[in-house]
Amino acid sequence: MNHFLDIHKTDKAALRGIIDTARRVKEARLGRPKAMPDDDLPLKDRMVALIFEKPSTRTRVSFDLGVRQMGGQTMVLSGSDMQLGHGETIADTARVLSRYVDMIMIRTFDEAVLEEMAEFASVPVINGLTDRSHPCQIMADVMTFEEHRGPIAGKKVVWCGDGNNVCSSFLHAAGQFGFDFTFTGPVQLDPEMEFVGLARNQGARVTIERDPLKAVEGADLVVADTWVSMHDAQSARERRHNMLRPYQVDKRLMEHAKPDALFMHCLPAHREEEVTSEVMDGPNSVIWDEAENRLHAQKAIMRWCVGG
């Protein structure tokens, strides 16, 4: 049994295996109806709890569908409706859920909730986003990049905007998959230096460049995310927008990257804020493949969690 808590906490060979499996399961489904089960039904007779303490479209639908395609069933739970949101400890919740279900995916605020869940659950626990990371997203992003451009090792990825949870998982992946990572954004919203150091220690070249046009020079992939994450105070919205406006990904910025540079965004996007519609809907954008690949990547993650 394996937990999937973060990219930097998962063995390198396992990560590569997950990406390869994801591509294989995607391939095997070509031409099939969208909801048809996988032949070997690795989750047959298994129940998976999907706990959400924050909103979600992609994570909710792709996990739910993925479990069903693999022959299992899901229970989608909202944190606020559970005793979890009313004082029952995470540890006790984990112990109880482990008596009912075979796997737990949780989207929560504090990373400590995820960690406590994993410590006290006797079934695999998957990180469906915390304030600090979003590993399933970046597994799908690595898969998407490699589908379009081959191995990501040695390539240049540029993050534009807020050094947030999704940015952190990209840094974790830079160390594990061996690509270069450049952050461009205001100093107040720099990525976590602990993760910058971690990636560098693993041999990844990590650069912080305040000038967005310089930052994207030679980029193979340009990435944006919302300027206000679900865990950010709404009262900080205007201040963040003012700081982040120079880092919007528009056509002019993309023209400074490599001509065949891809554009990614984990979605939901705020059109004309962090990215223009022209880029989102333009020829370099792979955002819909990226969203689809959440399904395939997470199916591979769940297979790995149950020892497949």
Ligand code: CP
């Ligand atoms: N990218 C992502 O995790 O989307 P949701 O918030 O819709 O799940």
Ligand code: NVA
């Ligand atoms: N950084 C965003 C990602 C949403 C999928 C957030 O945490 O709200």
